[in-house]
Amino acid sequence: MATVRISLTVNGKPVVSDVEPRWPLVEFLREHLGLTGTHVGCDTSQCGACTVHVDGVALRSCTLFAVQADGCDVKTIESVSAGNELHPMQAAFHQHHALQCGFCTPGMIMSALDLVRREGYELSEETIRQNLEGNICRCTGYYNIIKAIGAGAKAMRNASAG
Amino acid sequence: MYVGKPLPRPEDFRFLTGRGKYVDDIKLPRCASAGFLRSPHAHARILRLDASRALKRPGVIRIVTAQDWAKAGHGKLVCVHPMPSSDGQPMREVLRPAFAAEEVHHVGDVLAAVVAETRHQVLDALDAIEVEYEPLPTLSVTARALDDGAPVVHEQLGSNLISEILRGDPSLAKQAFARAAHVTALTLDSNRLAGNPLEPRCYLASYEPETDHCTLWATTQVPHMLRRWICKYALNIPEHKLRVIAPDVGGGFGNKVNFHVEVSSIVWMSRELGRPVKWTATRSETLQSDTQARDHATEARMAFAVDGKILALQVDTIACLGGYLSNFAPSIPGNSYPQTITGLYTTPALDLRVRTVYTNTVPIDAYRGSGRPEATWVNERLLENAAREMGIDVVEIRRRNLLQSSDFPYKTPVGRVYDCGNPPALLNRLVEMAKYKELRQEQAQLRKEGKLMGIGIAAFLDKSGTGPSRQLSTRGGLHGGFESATIRVHSDGKVTVLSGSHSHGQGHSITFSQIAADRLGLPIEDIAVVQGDTDRVPYGNGTWGSRSASVGGTAIYRASETVLAKARRLAAHLLECNPDDLDYENTLFFVKGTNRKLSFAEVADAAYHGASYPSDPGFEPGLECTIFYDPPDLNDPQAMHLAVVLVDERIGRVRIREYYTVDDCGTMINPMIIEGQVQGGLGQGIGQAMMEHVIYDPDTGQLLTGTFMDYAMPRASDMPPLQSDYLCVPAPSNPLGVKGGSETGTIGPPAAIGNAVVDALWHLGVRSIELPITPYSVWRAIASASAGEA
Numbered sequence: 001m002a003t004v005r006i007s008l009t010v011n012g013k014p015v016v017s018d019v020e021p022r023w024p025l026v027e028f029l030r031e032h033l034g035l036t037g038t039h040v041g042c043d044t045s046q047c048g049a050c051t052v053h054v055d056g057v058a059l060r061s062c063t064l065f066a067v068q069a070d071g072c073d074v075k076t077i078e079s080v081s082a083g084n085e086l087h088p089m090q091a092a093f094h095q096h097h098a099l100q101c102g103f104c105t106p107g108m109i110m111s112a113l114d115l116v117r118r119e120g121y122e123l124s125e126e127t128i129r130q131n132l133e134g135n136i137c138r139c140t141g142y143y144n145i146i147k148a149i150g151a152g153a154k155a156m157r158n159a160s161a162g
Numbered sequence: 163m164y165v166g167k168p169l170p171r172p173e174d175f176r177f178l179t180g181r182g183k184y185v186d187d188i189k190l191p192r193c194a195s196a197g198f199l200r201s202p203h204a205h206a207r208i209l210r211l212d213a214s215r216a217l218k219r220p221g222v223i224r225i226v227t228a229q230d231w232a233k234a235g236h237g238k239l240v241c242v243h244p245m246p247s248s249d250g251q252p253m254r255e256v257l258r259p260a261f262a263a264e265e266v267h268h269v270g271d272v273l274a275a276v277v278a279e280t281r282h283q284v285l286d287a288l289d290a291i292e293v294e295y296e297p298l299p300t301l302s303v304t305a306r307a308l309d310d311g312a313p314v315v316h317e318q319l320g321s322n323l324i325s326e327i328l329r330g331d332p333s334l335a336k337q338a339f340a341r342a343a344h345v346t347a348l349t350l351d352s353n354r355l356a357g358n359p360l361e362p363r364c365y366l367a368s369y370e371p372e373t374d375h376c377t378l379w380a381t382t383q384v385p386h387m388l389r390r391w392i393c394k395y396a397l398n399i400p401e402h403k404l405r406v407i408a409p410d411v412g413g414g415f416g417n418k419v420n421f422h423v424e425v426s427s428i429v430w431m432s433r434e435l436g437r438p439v440k441w442t443a444t445r446s447e448t449l450q451s452d453t454q455a456r457d458h459a460t461e462a463r464m465a466f467a468v469d470g471k472i473l474a475l476q477v478d479t480i481a482c483l484g485g486y487l488s489n490f491a492p493s494i495p496g497n498s499y500p501q502t503i504t505g506l507y508t509t510p511a512l513d514l515r516v517r518t519v520y521t522n523t524v525p526i527d528a529y530r531g532s533g534r535p536e537a538t539w540v541n542e543r544l545l546e547n548a549a550r551e552m553g554i555d556v557v558e559i560r561r562r563n564l565l566q567s568s569d570f571p572y573k574t575p576v577g578r579v580y581d582c583g584n585p586p587a588l589l590n591r592l593v594e595m596a597k598y599k600e601l602r603q604e605q606a607q608l609r610k611e612g613k614l615m616g617i618g619i620a621a622f623l624d625k626s627g628t629g630p631s632r633q634l635s636t637r638g639g640l641h642g643g644f645e646s647a648t649i650r651v652h653s654d655g656k657v658t659v660l661s662g663s664h665s666h667g668q669g670h671s672i673t674f675s676q677i678a679a680d681r682l683g684l685p686i687e688d689i690a691v692v693q694g695d696t697d698r699v700p701y702g703n704g705t706w707g708s709r710s711a712s713v714g715g716t717a718i719y720r721a722s723e724t725v726l727a728k729a730r731r732l733a734a735h736l737l738e739c740n741p742d743d744l745d746y747e748n749t750l751f752f753v754k755g756t757n758r759k760l761s762f763a764e765v766a767d768a769a770y771h772g773a774s775y776p777s778d779p780g781f782e783p784g785l786e787c788t789i790f791y792d793p794p795d796l797n798d799p800q801a802m803h804l805a806v807v808l809v810d811e812r813i814g815r816v817r818i819r820e821y822y823t824v825d826d827c828g829t830m831i832n833p834m835i836i837e838g839q840v841q842g843g844l845g846q847g848i849g850q851a852m853m854e855h856v857i858y859d860p861d862t863g864q865l866l867t868g869t870f871m872d873y874a875m876p877r878a879s880d881m882p883p884l885q886s887d888y889l890c891v892p893a894p895s896n897p898l899g900v901k902g903g904s905e906t907g908t909i910g911p912p913a914a915i916g917n918a919v920v921d922a923l924w925h926l927g928v929r930s931i932e933l934p935i936t937p938y939s940v941w942r943a944i945a946s947a948s949a950g951e952a
Contacts, residue, residue, distance in 0.1 A: 001282070022282065036187035037180015039412070041360045042445040046870035049360060077180035090178040094170055097834050100842060101667030102177025103361040103412030109178065132878035136870070138360045138413050139667045140838060141845035141907070142878040 006070040010035070011079035019066040026050045028066035029076060037077040037106045041136070048135035051107040051114075052076050058114035060134075077106035080113070088159050089113055092152030093145070100139035111135050112149045121157035123150050164676035164686050165898075168834030171669045173410075182410045185364040185379045186442045193366070193438040194223055196428055197284035199274040199291050200450060201266035204302060204485075204522035204863025205315065206295035208264060211273060216290035221283030224431060225291070227274045228263035234430070236260070239421050240395040241487045242387075242640040245496030245518070248328040253518075255324075256316050258423050258486040258525055260396070265298070267315055267485030268524050269858075269865045270450025275427050277439055300522045302858035304482040305351070305459035307519035315485060315520035322519040324483060325492065329500040329576045330512030335465075338474035338511045342465035346548035352536040352912075353933040354457035354482070354856040355849075356873055357529040359666075361412020362443040363452065365425050367432035377405045378429055383414040383664050384704030387641060388425070389696050391489070396426035397433075404429065408694035411666035415846070416528035418666065419706045420453045421489040449868050454856055455529030457482040458495065458536050464544040470554045470562050474511035475504060477540055481518045484525035491527045492518060497637070498533025498625055501578045505541040506585045506621050506800060507563040512575035522863040524856075528706060530846055531908035538622040539933070542913035543920075546618065550924055556917070557593055560621055564589060567891070580623065580798045582891050588824045589621065591887055592802045596822045601806060609925075614809040615819075616922025620913035624799040626708035626902025627895075631792050644792040645709070646700040647717035649678065649725045651785035653770035655749075655763030657682060660788075661693045662702010663714035667842075668904065669835045670710060676831055677715050677898065681722030683746055684762060700788050708799070708902025711831060716896045717791035724787040732785075733765045735776040795895040799902045801825040803910035805882075807918040811926075811944065814937035816852070816919055818882035823910070825886070827903035828893045836903045840886055843907020849876045850908070851915040853934050923947070 003018035010033060019028055029035040029052070040062055041049035050062040053075040080087045086094065089112050099105040115123065115131045128146045137145060176182050213225040239258045246252050262271045274291055278284045299313035306312050307322040315322055339345060361381060369376040376399075382388045385406040393401045411418060424441055432439040443451065459480045465473040481495030495516050504512060549559040565572055567584040574580065592598075598617070605615045628634065629643020646662035659678050663670055675689040682689075692698055702714070726746075733751035734741040737758055745752045749762045765785075768774065772783035806820040823840060830836045846854075853874035857866040867873040892899025912933055919931050919940065927947035932939045 020282065030187075031189075034189070035180070036184075036189075037182070039184070039361070040186075040442075041362070042870040044445065044869045044871050047360060047445075081179050086175070086178060093178055094174040097170065097838050099174060099177055100669070100838060101359070101361065101413040102173070102182050102410065103184065103359075105177050106180050129879040129881075136360065136875060136877065138358055138415070138845070138875070139842045141841035141843075141848075141876075141884075142881050143841045143884060144838065146878060 004067050006067055008069050008071060009073045011075055021065065021067050023066045024062050025064045025066045025069050026061035029061060035076050035078055039103055039106060041103065046136065047104070048111060049104050049107040051110040053110060053114065058111050077109060080109060088155035089152035092148040092155055096144045096148035096151060098140065098144040098148035104135060104137045108135050108137065108145060112152060115149065116153045116156055121153045123153045125150065164679050165831050167832065169672050169676065169832060171672045173671055184361055184410045184412055185366055185381050188366055188379055190366065190368055190438040193440055194277050194279060194435065195281040195284045196275055196277045196431060196439050196441040197288050198272045198424060199288050201262065201269060201271040201273060203266055203295050203297055204269050205298040205300040206266050207298060208262065208266065208273065208293065209296050210294040212292040213274060215292065216276065216287040219283065219287040219290055221279035222276065222287045223279065223435060224277040225274055228259065228261035231261050236397055237395050239423065239489065240391055240640065241489050241492065243490045243493040244638045245325055245327060245492035246638065247325040253325045253492060254319050256486050258488060260423055260427055268522050269863065270524060271485065272423050275431065277431050277435065300863035302522050302863040303860050304457055304480055304519065304521060307480055307482065307521055308517060315522055322521065324518040324520060325496065327496045327500065327516040329514040331575070332513040334511040335474040335476055335513035339465045339476065342473050343468035344466040344548060344552050345463055346544050346551060347463040348544055348547060348930055350460045350462055350540045350543055351932065352456040352458040352539055353850060353854065355455045355529060355854050356449055356856050357415040357417035357452065357455060358875065359413030359415055359417055362445055362448045363418065363422060364442040365428040366438060366440040367429045368438040369432040369436060371436045375403050376429060376433055377407065379407045379409060380425060381411050381418050382408045383418045383666060383706055385664060385694055385696050386662065386701045387704055391421045392426050392429055397430055405697040408664050414666040415530040416532060416706055417452050419490065419704065420527040423451065445870060446868055449873060450524060450865055453488045453527035454484065454524045455526060456536055457526055460540055462540045462544055464548055466548055466552065470549065470552055470559045472507050472509045472563050475509050476513040477503060479516045481516055482521050482523065482526055483518050484523045485520060486525050488525040488527035491525060494528060494533045499537050500576045501625055502534045502623055503537040503541055504574050505538060506565050506623055508565055508569065509575060523858055530843065531905050534622065534624055534905065534909045535847065535850065535912055538620055538909050538913045539916070542620045542622065543916055546917040547920065547929060556619055557589065557598060560589055561586065581795060581894055583798060583800045583826060584889065584891050585621065585800060587889055588800060588802045588826060591889060592804050592822055592824045595824070595885055595887055596804045614811055614922040616807045616809060616918040618805050618914045618917025618921055619802065620910035620917065621802045622909050624708065624902050624905050624909060625796060626799055627712035627793055627797045628707045628709050629713065629793045630795065642703055644703065644790050645713040645717045646702040646788065646790050647714065647721045648700055648788040649721040649786065651725060651766045653767055655766040656688045657684065659689060659691045659718055660699045661691060661714050661718060662699055662704065663710040664694045664705045668705065668710065668839065673711060673832045673835055674715065674718050677718050678722050681719055682726055684749055708904050711900045712797055712893065712896050712902065713791065713793050715831065715898055715900060716793065717789055719897055720791055721787045721789045725785060729762060729765045729785060731781070732769055732775055733760050736760055736765065736768055736774065793895060797828065797893040797895055797901040799825065799827045799906060801906035801910060803914040805914040805918040807915065807922055809919060809922040809940060814940035816935055816940060818915060821882040821884050823886045824889060825903065825906055826889050826891050828890055828901035829899035830888060830890065831898065831900060837886065839904035840907050841884065843905060844884065844911060845876050845881065847908040847911030848881065851911040851933065851935055852880065853936060855934050
């Protein structure tokens with residue numbers, strides 16, 4: 001199949017690549033850039049395991065074609081921590097046991113960071129619950145995820161103030 | 163002491179940073195891609211299958227079908243847990259085929275496998291395979307499976323019956339019903355579920371012709387069992403030529419125990435082609451190929467004395483096992499279900515009949531809870547309806563019927579012996595935590611305002627810690643119930659624990675480290691846990707049935723003790739004293755009353771130096787122990803749940819306002835992990851209660867819930883406010899005192915929430931509610947009650 005050349009930024013680095021028009025962005029990230037932290041859980045935009053940031057906004061990379069990301073700034077879970085230092089949101093997930101099998105976790109973190117961007121550092125439980133509509137976790141019952149996101153948001157404020 | 167502390171998990175770091183290694187994350191050079199052609203029909207004859215056009219598509223390497231499987235001399239996908247009929251007749255067994263040959267028996271049945279250079283080439287080739295079907299009459303409704311004239315799934319059997327299990331004493335039950343002051347009868351069907359671990363199944367096989375050795379990376383909970391099944395039953399290859407690795411696995415819930423149809427073909431193709439082959443399921447594929455769960459049609463009655471004491475339980479269940487027998491399937495309705503059906507009550511008489519049947523649906527098998535949610539739904543719905551009919555409070559009727567702690571060990575009417583427990587204490591704590599009396603007052607007040615509030619309880623037990631191996635074999639079981647552990651002390655005194663269990667979210671690494679660190683008297687940082695690799699870990703039976711802590715954990719406990727005893731003996735030799743003269747504290751061996759000492763690390767160094775060690779017969783250098791621990795008994799975790807619901811009568815919507823749980827899972831090694839298991843189980847149990855339902859078209863058997871857009875699962879906003887507590891009666895059968903702690907969340911919610919909804923609607927004449935309790939289910943219950951059909 002014919003390919004299309006795309007240029008984009010992925011985790012701060014410029015990428016130029018020839019892609020088939022039918023490749024979802026997640027396939028490009030996982031199979032061609034080796035960024036396997038972004039997962040595919042459902043193929044139909046329901047589970048949110050494939051959530052990445054495109055131009056600063058959380059999007060499903062399973063239903064976005066790679067060609068649609070041409071010219072965009074894409075950030076994946078691999079860009080969140082600084083080396084071995086966990087981001088405050090990641091640290092909060094660890095402290096609150098907000099992950100079990102870990103498969104939904106990258107998508108949860110990317111959605112949580114987008115939530116903080118949109119709603120700020122003080123997040124009510126209700127706000128968190130409503131805004132997690134697009135992310136399925138099959139392991140935790142969400143209780144600890146909700147706690148972790150609230151605590152992670154607060155920790156982000158402290159980190160940015162510090 | 164580390165046991166009892168809520169220590170966080172070391173594996174979190176890789177998951178949080180996107181560095182987990184799930185099977186699909188492993189990329190090998192020259193890896194080919196595989197895919198499977200699946201039946202769009204629930205029941206059809208295959209008239210013609212022509213892959214010649216597909217073979218010519220770009221990149222296609224191989225296409226195989228049932229003919230090729232037979233030509234290769236391959237065997238079958240085994241059923242390892244058969245349940246013969248109670249009259250001694252064997253099960254009428256039709257196993258899942260790797261490839262359907264003449265007929266397909268469910269939507270998603272596999273007809274062919276395609277291997278090509280890329281995934282997209284596989285998909286294109288699958289589209290180009292031509293198949294001509296002759297559709298046959300289809301059965302997809304469990305309750306109709308044994309009706310006269312029902313379509314027969316496997317014509318050669320003459321009917322859909324697989325086996326008939328009878329338990330209890332029908333004549334005793336009959337007498338009890340005859341003298342009963344009150345009898346409650348209900349239809350209590352259990353909805354069919356899809357387990358849906360979030361990581362779809364994936365297999366990557368890499369065969370090296372030069373060594374005749376194959377490595378399989380698999381999404382499995384049971385790497386050794388999977389290796390055995392593939393080698394012994396399916397492909398007839400020597401076990402030492404296949405290494406199975408279960409790396410990070412994204413949830414299992416029982417789904418990834420079962421011997422699924424695709425895995426053997428991936429190993430076969432890699433061996434044929436001499437290169438790596440990978441298959442990753444799409445979610446649409448998992449929903450038509452991963453084993454599904456529950457799906458019972460049940461009529462049940464409970465008989466009571468005038469004081470509300472249970473006299474007898476009669477249950478007649480048709481349990482669907484799908485289009486073929488999956489490998490653990492018969493034991494779920496045939497074993498787990500009967501063993502827990504009388505729950506925590508002193509039910510003196512039982513008359514239980516379970517008939518397992520085929521229908522044209524995806525095979526049923528293990529899924530978290532396995533038989534206990536179905537049993538609890540029956541026992542607890544009958545009890546609460548009876549209480550209301552007899553004018554007895556639902557807490558009071560339980561007090562009159564609950565097993566007392568002095569009743570344990572308690573032999574149930576099916577012959578099973580429950581080990582220990584204190585059910586009245588669980589109930590007291592539940593009622594106190596939920597402020598039950600105030601809830602009833604509030605309910606009455608709200609009723610006056612026209613608001614419908616309901617309170618429902620579920621009291622039940624789990625059945626955990628399978629083995630013992632001998633007991634499993636009495637029914638013809640083809641697997642053991644032991645678990646392996648190796649404690650390997652390195653020459654610097656650091657320790658690797660190799661466990662035959664497998665963690666796919668349960669946090670074994672920290673839990674097992676806590677056990678080993680305590681027994682060895684070492685800092686927890688000195689312990690690392692390895693699991694999920696048949697070339698590194700001795701044979702284990704893997705993780706399912708809440709067995710890892712009680713069986714796998716005890717194996718680690720025992721092996722640690724043996725290693726420490728050897729270290730002590732060696733230390734005594736080196737310090738020239740008697741082992742009894744040594745104290746061991748803070749990783750140091752002291753000669754009592756002196757300042758002569760050696761550290762654990764120094765003893766380990768000496769063990770691997772081999773320059774000096776005791777001349778005791780059998781004493782060897784090295785510091786390592788492997789054991790295969792077979793538990794003497796199962797264990798019986800118990801729990802109670804209370805749900806408070808608000809029902810909007812006009813639109814049938816149910817809101818769970820509060821939810822309470824009290825668990826007795828014995829000793830809690832890591833309370834943080836246990837709490838996570840209870841909460842996660844509730845996510846799935848509340849899913850079964852409120853929304854989850856695999857639906858097939860009743861006429862065509864077409865799968866209507868084929869994606870996550872159609873199969874509803876709880877989201878964050880669906881989970882109610884939760885309050886949990888834990889009481890501990892240590893299990894007598896293992897030195898840790900642990901019981902299973904990960905399935906109660908899936909067991910209680912259908913019954914607790916169902917009871918609460920019926921409680922809210924009782925005054926409207928509602929006596930029955932169908933699972934899942936969607937607005938439509940509630941609306942139908944109200945409508946049929948007001949039409950006088952309840």
